Amino acid sequence: MAAPATPGARQAPASTPYVYDVTRKYWLFIAPATIVVGLVIVFPWIFTLWMSAHEWNVTGDHAFVALANYKKLLTDQRFLDSMWRTFWFTLLATLIPIVLGVWAALVFHREFPFRGILRTVFVMPMMATPVAIALVWTMMFHPQLGVLNYLLSLVGIAPFAWVYDPNTVIPTLVLVEVWHWTPLVMLIVLGGLAGLPTDPYEAALIDGASSWQMFRYITWPLILPYVMIALVIRTIDSLKVFDTIAVISQGGPGTASETLNYFLYLQAFQFYNLGYASAVVVIFFVIIIALSLLLLYLRQRTKWTD
Amino acid sequence: MTQHRMSRRRILKAGAAAGLLSALPAPFVARFALGQSAFDWKRFKGEKIDVLLVKNPRSDLMQAAEKEFLELTGITVSSEQVPEQQQRQKAMIEFSSGKPTFDVAHLSMHVQKRLSEKGNWLEDLRPMLADGSLTTPDLDFNDFGKAGLNFCTAADGKQNAIPTFVDYWILYYNKELFEQKGVAYPTSMDEVYTAAQKLTDTSKGVYGFVSRGLKNANVPVWTSWLLGQGVETVSKDGKLLTDTPEAIWAGEQYKRMNREFAPPGTVGFNWNECQTSFATGRAAMWLDGIGFATPLEDPSKSKVVGKVGYGVVPKGPKAQHSAIFGDGLGISRTSTKKGAAWFYVQFITNKQNQLNILKNGAGSPARNSAFANQEVVRESKFGKQWFDCVLESAKVGRPGLPVIIPVTEFRDVFGVALTNMISGADPAAELKKATETFQPVLQKSEQG
Numbered sequence: 001m002a003a004p005a006t007p008g009a010r011q012a013p014a015s016t017p018y019v020y021d022v023t024r025k026y027w028l029f030i031a032p033a034t035i036v037v038g039l040v041i042v043f044p045w046i047f048t049l050w051m052s053a054h055e056w057n058v059t060g061d062h063a064f065v066a067l068a069n070y071k072k073l074l075t076d077q078r079f080l081d082s083m084w085r086t087f088w089f090t091l092l093a094t095l096i097p098i099v100l101g102v103w104a105a106l107v108f109h110r111e112f113p114f115r116g117i118l119r120t121v122f123v124m125p126m127m128a129t130p131v132a133i134a135l136v137w138t139m140m141f142h143p144q145l146g147v148l149n150y151l152l153s154l155v156g157i158a159p160f161a162w163v164y165d166p167n168t169v170i171p172t173l174v175l176v177e178v179w180h181w182t183p184l185v186m187l188i189v190l191g192g193l194a195g196l197p198t199d200p201y202e203a204a205l206i207d208g209a210s211s212w213q214m215f216r217y218i219t220w221p222l223i224l225p226y227v228m229i230a231l232v233i234r235t236i237d238s239l240k241v242f243d244t245i246a247v248i249s250q251g252g253p254g255t256a257s258e259t260l261n262y263f264l265y266l267q268a269f270q271f272y273n274l275g276y277a278s279a280v281v282v283i284f285f286v287i288i289i290a291l292s293l294l295l296l297y298l299r300q301r302t303k304w305t306d
Numbered sequence: 307m308t309q310h311r312m313s314r315r316r317i318l319k320a321g322a323a324a325g326l327l328s329a330l331p332a333p334f335v336a337r338f339a340l341g342q343s344a345f346d347w348k349r350f351k352g353e354k355i356d357v358l359l360v361k362n363p364r365s366d367l368m369q370a371a372e373k374e375f376l377e378l379t380g381i382t383v384s385s386e387q388v389p390e391q392q393q394r395q396k397a398m399i400e401f402s403s404g405k406p407t408f409d410v411a412h413l414s415m416h417v418q419k420r421l422s423e424k425g426n427w428l429e430d431l432r433p434m435l436a437d438g439s440l441t442t443p444d445l446d447f448n449d450f451g452k453a454g455l456n457f458c459t460a461a462d463g464k465q466n467a468i469p470t471f472v473d474y475w476i477l478y479y480n481k482e483l484f485e486q487k488g489v490a491y492p493t494s495m496d497e498v499y500t501a502a503q504k505l506t507d508t509s510k511g512v513y514g515f516v517s518r519g520l521k522n523a524n525v526p527v528w529t530s531w532l533l534g535q536g537v538e539t540v541s542k543d544g545k546l547l548t549d550t551p552e553a554i555w556a557g558e559q560y561k562r563m564n565r566e567f568a569p570p571g572t573v574g575f576n577w578n579e580c581q582t583s584f585a586t587g588r589a590a591m592w593l594d595g596i597g598f599a600t601p602l603e604d605p606s607k608s609k610v611v612g613k614v615g616y617g618v619v620p621k622g623p624k625a626q627h628s629a630i631f632g633d634g635l636g637i638s639r640t641s642t643k644k645g646a647a648w649f650y651v652q653f654i655t656n657k658q659n660q661l662n663i664l665k666n667g668a669g670s671p672a673r674n675s676a677f678a679n680q681e682v683v684r685e686s687k688f689g690k691q692w693f694d695c696v697l698e699s700a701k702v703g704r705p706g707l708p709v710i711i712p713v714t715e716f717r718d719v720f721g722v723a724l725t726n727m728i729s730g731a732d733p734a735a736e737l738k739k740a741t742e743t744f745q746p747v748l749q750k751s752e753q754g
Contacts, residue, residue: 144582144583144586145588161571249574250521252725253725253729255722270391270718
């Protein structure tokens with residue numbers, strides 16, 4: 001029985017079956033993308049989850065162990081150490097390039113002689129392949145024959161062990177990351193600086209504001225959304241860094257530079273503990289998603305408002 | 307394309323022969339083969355085989371020989387070289403799938419021997435060795451050294467591969483530095499310590515000894531010391547011997563040599579850093595595989611050309627051994643072109659191709675005849691001492707790694723323990739902890 005029409009109420013579409021037909025047609029359009037996403041993203045994820053609940057032998061045998069792999073991970077000191085090490089590495093390899101990148105962007109935003117050439121030179125590290133860079137740095141870090149210790153000796157500083165000491169390996173690897181990726185932060189922030197309005201600065205000058213005050217109260221709030229973009233990119237990149245560590249230190253000395261990603265590589269591709277490695281993947285994924293959501297939330301809060 | 311298929315009668319004959327011969331070791335089988343029907347290199351003309359190789363100079367030589375093989379047999383070879391670690395992963399995954407894409411695979415038997423046996427990856431070559439129509443009369447199976455053959459022969463006698471290369475661990479020493487300090491080549495492991503003490507001169511940046519400190523890579527250094535006690539890391543019945551007094555002694559030796567006389571940063575050194583230290587005259591002794599003579603005698607890469615001494619690893623408290631590592635070529639059990647694949651294996655491991663490895667400085671071949679070639683010895687830039695060192699090391703060769711499935715995990719767990727020792731940890735405590743960690747891994751590997 002049809003309901004009585006209420007005056008002023010929105011009328012139901014006259015041709016509901018037609019709308020239904022249109023939806024079905026739309027399915028055809030999104031089907032290719034849905035299939036690809038399903039095969040490339042959803043299925044591997046479900047399969048990884050399934051594998052993480054198994055004792056999975058690469059020779060073909062596997063047994064269901066429910067959450068045993070996760071339970072084992074929580075008591076695996078090497079895994080826990082690698083997780084904290086990953087956070088420590090990520091913190092350093094994110095914040096230092098951000099600080100230096102913002103500073104470099106402010107410098108290169110000003111007019112000065114040879115600015116274009118110098119800016120190009122500054123960006124060059126970013127263009128090189130990480131593995132090639134890692135190989136060059138490995139030679140430079142050699143305690144006896146590396147150029148870095150030679151340069152230190154010229155100014156009377158004792159040789160340094162660089163990546164060949166468990167206590168200095170993480171800061172040294174961060175040094176490589178900083179050298180490699182500070183230009184990226186600089187480019188992102190420089191893009192933001194180029195788009196800033198000039199009116200607030202003119203008003204501030206008239207009001208007698210100092211350079212620091214103009215940076216603190218005008219420039220910084222306006223470039224903050226760009227800094228947040230750089231922060232998100234750097235955080236995710238630092239969390240999943242692998243090639244630099246694999247080439248330069250191979251997780252060593254001992255396990256001193258073994259991050260989550262390297263631990264995962266060893267379990268999956270060296271020891272062939274595929275079920276255990278899948279559990280690491282799941283935990284790693286949760287960490288990345290949580291951090292990304294946090295950063296995206298912060299970015300949302302720093303967006304310009306009307 | 308010409309296809310050669312075996313008749314039912316021939317298969318029955320071959321099967322019966324294989325059954326009879328399976329009880330015999332491969333050398334007897336090879337002798338038996340010579341009395342059978344005529345061998346024809348063109349028998350599998352027109353076939354094409356796929357070969358999986360490891361990226362190294364020996365594989366370059368193998369690929370260079372493919373043209374000659376095609377002319378000789380009419381068999382086309384499609385081979386690829388993959389870097390070692392990735393190649394092992396590829397072999398593992400493809401063999402486990404049951405349908406590998408290659409017919410012949412190069413295997414690092416010191417790592418993959420037990421795994422390949424348990425997974426039943428490879429064809430037992432004995433029936434083909436027994437078949438005179440499939441095995442060339444020139445094969446001369448007895449020419450292969452015992453060390454290489456041990457790696458390629460399963461405990462039940464199956465001949466799973468043919469050896470191509472054997473790596474002997476030796477002690478490189480800088481003759482000039484030894485002369486300057488009036489030190490003689492050490493005759494015992496204790497003397498290695500005292501020699502290193504005399505040779506270390508930190509004011510000149512010269513260190514008495516260098517060896518691998520990087521985890522995983524460092525394990526053969528420790529096992530080399532351990533072999534001086536006459537024991538290996540795993541007993542024949544599969545028990546770990548890694549926290550025994552002998553293993554702890556080897557750990558102490560490893561620790562004191564690397565802490566007291568090695569260059570700074572040795573804790574992160576792999577062979578390449580060691581090579582750099584030795585080649586620049588900054589290290590007086592270097593314990594490592596025999597394959598580094600080529601760069602050490604190359605003036606463009608080394609400052610110690612002509613000054614390098616090659617010595618057999620000195621004797622330990624109870625024994626004298628050289629840690630050995632070996633590679634081999636095996637035929638996939640599921641290959642449909644086993645005949646052509648076997649022809650390839652025979653050709654690529656023949657006397658001439660093995661000699662080429664030696665001539666080109668690509669390592670130490672598995673055939674004894676290569677070292678007996680006086681012309682090569684005379685013309686070699688390595689000098690007679692290198693050849694003598696290989697032959698003497700071969701006499702005392704013993705596996706440097708245990709024949710178990712989780713070799714890589716073994717190297718990782720004990721590698722970390724050794725690294726910690728260089729940082730000052732107590733060898734007994736570290737080895738006890740590592741043994742407790744690895745014991746369940748070893749047990750589980752044989753259960754699955």
